[in-house]
Amino acid sequence: MSLTQTIPVLDLQLFQADDFNRQRFIIQLGHALETNGFFAIINHGVDAMLIQSAYQAAQHFFELPTATKCQYEVPALNGQRGFTSFGKEHAKDNAAPDLKEFWHIGRELSPAHPLAAAYAANLQVAEVPQFHPVMTQLYAQLEACASKLLQACALYLGEPETRMAEMVRDGDTILRIVHYPPIPLTTDPASLRAAPHEDINLITLLCEATDDGLELLQRDGSWLPIRSLPGQIIVDSGDMLQQLTNGLLKSTTHRVVNPGSDRDRRFSMPFFVHPRKDVDLTPLPSCVDKTGTQQFPSITAGAYLMQRLREIGLVP
Structure with missing residues (x-):
């Protein structure tokens, strides 16, 4: 019996179709x-074979000895590039460590680009030569997909089509490659693979994970499992989008639960779409008009990100 998705499934091809279907998608x-x-998208333009190649490269990296992986953990990078070791990150307002390790790949700009100095260089995995090329290609395809979604989002809000896509052009977007290893016997009972949290950024695109485990918190307080199905990318809105829209668009709490067996492991690849650091996240006047008084303060994307990195333990 085939599994069905538990959240809305949208077809991105409709956004590029005739006016009727385009508006329906929006x-x-x-x-x-x-x-x-939360929603899922199909026909998203991200190559299925590329996703599988990325997971193969990820598995090769995370199977390296811990000492080898830790050579790529650079404290000065605040977890924004390279490796972050198991148990280092925790959810906001939750002291128990998450049961994961991960790698971050960020934007690459030419040395002549005005923002080149704003972003740290990506690290190269010498032991897995295919790792960086395949992840860079995946980054580009996910970014093209995200741009279309942000265009649709802007149109839904009554804003110019390029309003949000322009915010993330040359932005601080991050591809995170996550490994949730088998659960250690010494694990803190309060720890989950990812404790309940909201994403920091505007939107997140989550490539089909290698196993289920993702759940979102519904308004009645119950947790809804989200399926990991071939051909689907899960999309969710982050705190920056909630802030920008004055709460009109929701940033929903979600988590990754521990598996039934302590021998199971899981890989996932969320793509966190961030604005440039100087982008003003003051709620849009059009959204304030729809929701009442301004609910969120004025702040830049860079200041917002740094504040959250401190809250989750990646910045001292």
């Missing part, structure tokens, strides 16, 4: 982000 996207902050 309304579906906006409604999903207003109600539960």
